[in-house]
Amino acid sequence: MGEVSEQNGSKCWSCGGGAAPGDVCPECGRLQAFAAGADHWTVLGLERRLALDRADLGRRFHALNRRLHPDYFRLRSPEEQAISLEASAGVNAAYRALRDPVSRVEYLLELEGMGLGAAGQAKPPADLFEEILELQEARMELAAAGPDEAPALRARLESARAEMASRRSGAEAELVARFPEWDQGDAATRRRLLGAMRDILATRAYLRTVLRDLDAALSVPSDGGQTDL
Amino acid sequence: MTDLTIGVSPGARPRASTEGGGTDGSRAAELVVGIDLGTTNSLVAYMDRGAPRVIRDDEGRGLVPSVVAFGAAGSVVGDAARRMLVRNAERAVYSVKRFMGKGFEDVREELRYFPFHVTPSQEIVRIRIGDRELTPPEISALILRDLRVRAERHLGRSVEKAVITVPAYFNDAQRQATKDAGRIAGLDVLRIVNEPTAACLAYGLQRRKEGVIAVYDLGGGTFDISILRVKDGVFEVLSTNGDTHLGGDDFDRALVDLVVDELRARHGVDVAAEAETVQEIRLGVEAARVLLSSEERTVLALPLPQHGLTYRRELTRAELEAAIAPIVSRTLGPCRSAIADSGLRAEEIDEVVLVGGATRTPLVRRKVQELFGRTPHSELNPDEVVALGAAVQADILAGGTTHMLLLDVTPLSLGIETLGGAVSVLIPRNTTVPTSANESFTTSVDGQSVVDMHVVQGERDLAKDNRSLARFDLRGIPPMPAGLPRIEVTFLIDANGILSVTAKEVRSGTQASVEVRPTYGLSEDEVERMIDESLEHAEADVRARALIDARNEADTVLRATEKALVQGTELLDPQEASRIRAAVDALAGARQGEDPAAIREATAQVNEATQRLAEQLMDSALRNTLRERRVVDLPAGEGR
Numbered sequence: 001m002g003e004v005s006e007q008n009g010s011k012c013w014s015c016g017g018g019a020a021p022g023d024v025c026p027e028c029g030r031l032q033a034f035a036a037g038a039d040h041w042t043v044l045g046l047e048r049r050l051a052l053d054r055a056d057l058g059r060r061f062h063a064l065n066r067r068l069h070p071d072y073f074r075l076r077s078p079e080e081q082a083i084s085l086e087a088s089a090g091v092n093a094a095y096r097a098l099r100d101p102v103s104r105v106e107y108l109l110e111l112e113g114m115g116l117g118a119a120g121q122a123k124p125p126a127d128l129f130e131e132i133l134e135l136q137e138a139r140m141e142l143a144a145a146g147p148d149e150a151p152a153l154r155a156r157l158e159s160a161r162a163e164m165a166s167r168r169s170g171a172e173a174e175l176v177a178r179f180p181e182w183d184q185g186d187a188a189t190r191r192r193l194l195g196a197m198r199d200i201l202a203t204r205a206y207l208r209t210v211l212r213d214l215d216a217a218l219s220v221p222s223d224g225g226q227t228d229l
Numbered sequence: 230m231t232d233l234t235i236g237v238s239p240g241a242r243p244r245a246s247t248e249g250g251g252t253d254g255s256r257a258a259e260l261v262v263g264i265d266l267g268t269t270n271s272l273v274a275y276m277d278r279g280a281p282r283v284i285r286d287d288e289g290r291g292l293v294p295s296v297v298a299f300g301a302a303g304s305v306v307g308d309a310a311r312r313m314l315v316r317n318a319e320r321a322v323y324s325v326k327r328f329m330g331k332g333f334e335d336v337r338e339e340l341r342y343f344p345f346h347v348t349p350s351q352e353i354v355r356i357r358i359g360d361r362e363l364t365p366p367e368i369s370a371l372i373l374r375d376l377r378v379r380a381e382r383h384l385g386r387s388v389e390k391a392v393i394t395v396p397a398y399f400n401d402a403q404r405q406a407t408k409d410a411g412r413i414a415g416l417d418v419l420r421i422v423n424e425p426t427a428a429c430l431a432y433g434l435q436r437r438k439e440g441v442i443a444v445y446d447l448g449g450g451t452f453d454i455s456i457l458r459v460k461d462g463v464f465e466v467l468s469t470n471g472d473t474h475l476g477g478d479d480f481d482r483a484l485v486d487l488v489v490d491e492l493r494a495r496h497g498v499d500v501a502a503e504a505e506t507v508q509e510i511r512l513g514v515e516a517a518r519v520l521l522s523s524e525e526r527t528v529l530a531l532p533l534p535q536h537g538l539t540y541r542r543e544l545t546r547a548e549l550e551a552a553i554a555p556i557v558s559r560t561l562g563p564c565r566s567a568i569a570d571s572g573l574r575a576e577e578i579d580e581v582v583l584v585g586g587a588t589r590t591p592l593v594r595r596k597v598q599e600l601f602g603r604t605p606h607s608e609l610n611p612d613e614v615v616a617l618g619a620a621v622q623a624d625i626l627a628g629g630t631t632h633m634l635l636l637d638v639t640p641l642s643l644g645i646e647t648l649g650g651a652v653s654v655l656i657p658r659n660t661t662v663p664t665s666a667n668e669s670f671t672t673s674v675d676g677q678s679v680v681d682m683h684v685v686q687g688e689r690d691l692a693k694d695n696r697s698l699a700r701f702d703l704r705g706i707p708p709m710p711a712g713l714p715r716i717e718v719t720f721l722i723d724a725n726g727i728l729s730v731t732a733k734e735v736r737s738g739t740q741a742s743v744e745v746r747p748t749y750g751l752s753e754d755e756v757e758r759m760i761d762e763s764l765e766h767a768e769a770d771v772r773a774r775a776l777i778d779a780r781n782e783a784d785t786v787l788r789a790t791e792k793a794l795v796q797g798t799e800l801l802d803p804q805e806a807s808r809i810r811a812a813v814d815a816l817a818g819a820r821q822g823e824d825p826a827a828i829r830e831a832t833a834q835v836n837e838a839t840q841r842l843a844e845q846l847m848d849s850a851l852r853n854t855l856r857e858r859r860v861v862d863l864p865a866g867e868g869r
Contacts, residue, residue: 062463062636069634070663070724074419074626075259085663085723092636092661 010035013079022068022087031068031076033083039111040094050108050179054099061095101176102204105197114194122209123202128167132210135160139217154218161214164207171204259627261390261419262380263427263619266369266407268326268476269449269586271295272616273376275384276629281431281620283613284383291613293379295449296323297371299358302823303766303773306375315512318344318504320358324478325372327450328354328365329410330402332749342482344504353749366406366751367759370413374767377414391416392623394615396451397423398471398563398640400686401698401728402749408727409751413759419626421725424448425455426466426637427618428584431609433459433633434621440579441467443567445597445605446615447560448585450476454564456571456578465636468570468659470563475556477518477587483552484514488531488540498536506533521546522589550592557596564600570659581605586612636661639722646683646692655720658688665721669735676708680716684728697748703732703741716741772825779828783820786832787813790839793846800845805838812838 010032012019017027022034022043034043041048044060065088073084097107109115124132135157142153175197182193263281265272270292274283283291298310298321305313313321322345328336333350340347346357355362373393380388393416395407404421411418425444432442439459446453453471457464488510492498500506513531520527521544531540568575581597583605588594597605609617624630638659644652645668655666670680680703687695706714715735722728732741751759790813794806801809812835819831 058460062461062465065636066463066634069636071625071634072631075628085721086665089663089665089721092664096660 022064022091024067031073031080031083031087034087034090038090040097040107043090043094044098048108049183050101050104051183052098052104057095057099061091061099064091101179102172102201105175105201109194109198109201112194114198122206123199124206125167125203131160135210135214139213142217157214157218161211161218164211164214168204168207168211171200171207175200175204259390260384260386260388261392261623261627262377262388263616263621263623264373264376264391264393265424265427265613265616265619266326266372266393266395266410267295267448267615268324268451268478269295270612271372271376272613273380274613274616274620275380276620276624276627279630281434281617281624283616284380286379291616293372293375294323295326295372296321297325297368298322299361300773302776303769303771304371305770305773305777306372309777314344314508315505318508319346321345322356322358322363322368324450325356325365325368327474327478328356329369330400330404330406330749331365335749342485344508353751364751364759366410366756367413367763369407369410370759370763371770373410373414373416374763374770377416389415389417390419390623390627392420392422392619392626393418394422394424394427394619396446396448396471396473397425397453397455397466397469397637398451398473399423399726400473400641400696401643401726402696402747403473404725404727405747405750408725409756409759412756413763415760415763420622421727422619422622422635423453423455423466423469423637423640423726424451424615425453425469425584426457426464426635427616427622428582428609428614429455429457429459429464429618430621430633430635431614431618432582432606433462433464435609438580441571441573441577443564443578443581443601444584445560445564445581445588446471446584447587447593448476449587450474450478452476452560452563454560454567456567456573462632463634463636465661466638466659467572468567469638469640470567470570471640472559472563475559476585477515479556480518480549480553480587480590481511481515483556484518484549485510487552488514488529491542492540496536496538496540498533498538500533500536503535506535509533517544518549519589521549522591546591553590553592557590557592560593561596561600575601578603583607584611584614637724637726638662639664639726641686641696642688643684643686643698643720643722643728644692644695646685650692652685652687652690652692652695656722660722662722662726663724665719668718668720670703670716670718672706672709672711672714675711677711677714678706678708679704680706682718684720684730698728699745699747699750701730702744702746704744705739705741706734707737707739709736775825776823776828779825779832780820783816783828783832786835787816787820790835793839793842797842797846800842805841809835809838809842 010019010021011017012025012027012030012032014030015025015028017025019025019027019032021032021038024031039048044057044064046052068084068087068091070081070084070088073081096103098104106115138153138156142150142157145153178193178197182190185193260275263274272283272291272293274281285291293307294311296307296310296314298305298313298317300320310321314323331354332352333347333354336347336354348355348357348362354365356365356368377388391411393407393411395404407421408418425446428446429442429444442457442459444455444457451471451473452475453469455469456467458467485507489501492500500510510531513529517527517529526543526545529542529544533540578601581601581603583594583597588607588611594605621630621633622635625633639656639662640658642654642658643656644654647653655668656664670682672680682701682703683692684698684701685692685695686698689695703716703718706716713736716732717735718730718732720728720730730743730745732743733739734741790809794809812831816828816831816835819827822828
């Protein structure tokens with residue numbers, strides 16, 4: 001599924017024969033670089049789609065590294081070593097970005113010029129605004145609380161944490177639910193869906209920050225950055 | 230083909246005759262050794278026809294204590310150096326790995342545990358030995374050189390290339406320091422490989438099992454946890470975590486503190502400032518701790534003649550565990566973080582493997598079992614498995630092993646300091662290496678030709694709380710109005726986990742030059758100078774080594790001769806006896822001197838003088854043995 005048909009027209013940098021990017025030249029056996037500007041899907045030999053099978057990604061990641069990892073090119077020419085290093089870094093970056101649905105969408109938004117930027121433009125969900133302000137207070141109270149009040153405050157924050165975590169998982173599920181539609185949609189549909197997904201990501205980014213703060217207040221190792229998917 | 234490493238071979242004999250004439254005979258495979266440069270012990274291994282093998286000395290010992298002692302004549306490494314710890318502690322350096330890639334301020338706190346002196350400074354650690362000052366890479370280089378010589382003697386050929394292991398949680402500076410050490414030792418370091426992943430390679434080769442494996446590696450001074458997915462020969466590290474300042478050393482420190490406190494309380498003696506005494510206590514408690522891994526109780530007896538007393542106490546496993554429990558607990562947080570970062574739940578981990586000598590401690594095993602909910606594996610010797618894995622990776626790089634591939638990660642997030650002292654992360658932790666990231670910079674003043682940036686490693690939000698790696702100056706920016714230049718900087722972390730930086734000014738297309746000022750590292754010039762110095766000292770060290778070897782051999786011969794003289798009293802005529810006595814006296818005299826050749830010559834004289842006696846003793850021993858065998862063995866028959 002999603003296999004790109006034979007990439008034609010590329011010439012081997014060494015012998016000038018026909019050779020596919022990211023593969024070894026069938027004529028002279030030299031490793032070929034990926035095309036300049038190739039996106040992560042192309043590097044992994046895929047069409048640009050959001051619904052991806054993680055196990056399949058893992059297999060491609062292994063198979064490509066088996067072919068072009070620098071360990072196998074140490075005895076080759078400096079040119080080939082450099083190509084291998086860059087190509088391997090490219091495969092690693094592609095796999096890292098695409099294996100996780102959230103970073104996959106973030107990458108797509110970036111490609112489409114709709115990136116969230118470094119800070120992720122966190123936006124609070126409207127219906128939770130009040131709740132989040134109250135949590136802020138509860139956190140401060142916990143920090144200053146004596147042994148009598150602490151357990152109740154802690155319990156309150158813990159239940160809030162569970163609520164926020166489930167909202168975050170909900171946001172991620174909502175995101176993934178749009179994938180098939182984007183994959184099959186026309187340009188206008190895709191545009192609309194990207195906007196929607198961008199909003200979901202902004203909500204999620206906000207929830208993540210809230211969760212991190214709660215984790216810090218409850219002093220548990222934070223998994224605010226983890227995705228449950 | 231016979232295998233000479235089975236059994237104890239007398240003398241280090243070049244084994245070239247069994248090498249190279251391999252099965253294919255097409256070309257001599259490139260020789261790359263694998264080195265585990267440990268906090269407490271180091272080892273060297275190589276791939277011997279498809280199987281990794283630790284190189285052992287004549288007595289069958291693979292471990293070389295990571296101790297370097299500096300005598301008047303030169304430096305020595307290993308057991309001989311370890312013995313010097315209790316005689317001349319100021320001139321013996323151990324656990325130097327804890328200082329690799331560190332600044333003086335980083336280690337200030339723990340210096341009280343070490344007998345040697347460290348020069349206070351703003352930069353990297355410098356250890357003072359007499360009138361010399363040595364950096365940790367230089368001292369590590371002496372250990373590496375010893376391992377190299379050991380390998381060369383065993384293999385009968387020169388060894389120039391190596392893979393060296395480091396803790397997975399080592400940062401860039403610590404990795405670079407290790408690589409520098411290799412260069413100073415005259416080795417081309419083809420790869421810095423992480424210890425837990427090396428161990429996993431060795432296990433993988435051995436058992437060829439697939440699944441998710443957690444490697445818990447508690448060594449002498451460092452702790453690592455790595456979680457890997459193994460499939461079709463690809464060893465993919467999913468996450469790693471650790472503490473580069475946590476290990477068996479800390480167990481011993483807890484026990485040393487206990488003994489020192491008790492000496493003060495019970496005997497009113499304060500030995501804390503006596504370097505040699507503290508070393509004696511340290512070696513004593515270490516031996517007791519090792520014993521308590523298999524015994525329930527032991528007696529700790531430390532004669533302290535200088536204080537006219539012997540410290541004696543029973544130590545039970547329960548007491549040991551009470552003393553080290555807080556240290557063991559410190560390993561659990563990193564384990565939980567690594568599990569979280571792997572994206573898996575603890576139940577999804579198929580196997581747990583134990584690596585490092587300190588994992589022999591029953592308490593450690595129990596805690597690991599509790600955390601992961603399964604019995605940990607330790608089929609391969611936890612002291613040797615890392616070196617074996619290093620040999621496997623060495624063989625992959627030499628083009629020998631092709632069915633395995635290691636995909637490791639960078640343990641710490643890499644970032645640059647932004648305005649206001651915050652960190653902008655460029656490469657997050659647990660990213661598979663090699664990996665690269667690009668970042669654009671511009672100027673803030675018209676005509677500015679230099680932009681500098683500060684690169685840090687770590688997980689904290691503020692630059693000052695992370696590890697400062699280096700400051701980079703981007704030079705050669707063509708003069709332009711402020712904000713117009715666009716300098717594209719590429720940060721590349723290679724498969725060693727080591728960073729390199731290149732830069733290009735995009736608008737003019739000029740290659741900007743990058744000047745690196747490492748925060749806790751050696752400059753290229755310093756490394757070059759150290760390589761030269763190392764060669765100079767190498768000659769002195771070879772002489773020092775030869776002297777020690779000659780004296781050891783003289784001692785062996787003297788002891789054997791004394792014994793033979795007693796056993797063979799009735800076999801000797803007076804003339805022969807006096808000739809032997811004269812040779813023995815001459816050797817005893819030569820042994821006091823500093824000339825290894827003279828000692829060897831005198832040793833040969835004794836051997837010659839005792840030759841007849843030795844033969845006669847051998848004959849009579851043989852006759853006795855035969856008599857005994859006739860009685861014991863013959864009834865069973867010679868069933869061949």
